[in-house]
Structures are given as C-alpha cells and as structure tokens.
Amino acid sequence: MPKRTADVPAYAGAWVNVGPGEVVRLIDIEGCQVGDLFAVATADHNEFLSPSVTRLNNGNIFPRLGEAFFSCADRPILTFLEDTSPGQHDMLYASCNDAWYRSRGMPDHKNCRDNYFAAARDAGINHAIQPDPVNIFQNTPPKPDGSFFVGVTLSGPGDYVTMRAELDCIVIVTACSSDRILGGKSTPMRLEVYDS
Numbered sequence: 001m002p003k004r005t006a007d008v009p010a011y012a013g014a015w016v017n018v019g020p021g022e023v024v025r026l027i028d029i030e031g032c033q034v035g036d037l038f039a040v041a042t043a044d045h046n047e048f049l050s051p052s053v054t055r056l057n058n059g060n061i062f063p064r065l066g067e068a069f070f071s072c073a074d075r076p077i078l079t080f081l082e083d084t085s086p087g088q089h090d091m092l093y094a095s096c097n098d099a100w101y102r103s104r105g106m107p108d109h110k111n112c113r114d115n116y117f118a119a120a121r122d123a124g125i126n127h128a129i130q131p132d133p134v135n136i137f138q139n140t141p142p143k144p145d146g147s148f149f150v151g152v153t154l155s156g157p158g159d160y161v162t163m164r165a166e167l168d169c170i171v172i173v174t175a176c177s178s179d180r181i182l183g184g185k186s187t188p189m190r191l192e193v194y195d196s
C-alpha cells in the first residue's frame, strides 16, 4: 500500500511530498498520457529539478534508468529507478501554455503551465517563473536535422515510472492537455509514495 497518493485529474495537476528513503511512482491510468513532472526542494523553493542541468551532468538528452535528475543547484533531487513503458520520455520541450495554444487558434485551452502554477500554489510554492518540465511518456525525439518527431504517446494502461527522492521535495505532475500527442484527449494519472 502506498503511504500517500494524489490523483492527477485529466487536464489538471497535483502534488505530493516525498523525502529521502521514499520513492514516488507516476502511473498512467488509461495509457497514452504525458505527465509534466516537476520537483521543488522543500527547504528552498528556488531549488528545483532542472532538465538542462540534468542534461549537462548525464551527457544525454533523455532520462535513463539509474541516473539522477539534478536540481538547478547541481544536486541530485530524484533518481530514475523503474519504467514499465516503452521508455520514451522528453527533457527538451517546454510545458504547453496558454499563449502557445492561443497562437494556434485554441484560446482558453487547458495547459500545463497554468496547471503547474495552480498545483504549486496549492503546495505553498509561489514561483514567478515556471521551471521546465520532464515530460514523462512524451514521444517527441529529435530527428537528425534537429527538428522534432511528434509522435503519439506510447505508454499503455497502468504503465508507470518510479523515482527515488534524494532530497525532501514536492513533486508536482500535470496531466498534459495537448490532445494531439495524447491520441485525442487528456486522461488521469496518479502519484503514489512508498518506502524504498
């Protein structure tokens, strides 16, 4: 049984507290769902998971099992332990956001940026600028010419990733709202916290 859980509704976000010695699992309930993942240090909200520092330290653009996600203060904040999905994730894309949808003729579209700020506020975090996400299950690898392949998400019902906390942190996930890469619509996810 998980120690704590948080349901991530479709087109919305949620958060859990997690500390050293605990693992957090992100479950794709119905499959074909991207989760934008963020981790913010409990002791200092200006320290958070940084995809760019993670790419620098790991020398790779993809998250890989056994490797850490690093904070903007160059400390491991989460370590990637398990993945039941086909293994495609993204650390290059920004979150979808209101301006991006608006510029594509979709005003007032639900989006990960607004959902991040809502979940973060609920967790007591008041960021002026959104950290960049790790886009779990997002199938958008770059092609040799540098442009992105934009594929439908490959995760199936019940697929999950598990990460160990290396710091006391708040893990926030938004169930992405970008219908195109989700096979038509956003669906729910769940966060579960266990002893490691």
Ligand SMILES: [Zn+2]
Binding pocket: 036, 095, 096, 111, 112, 113, 175, 176, 177, 178
């Ligand atoms: Zn999104």
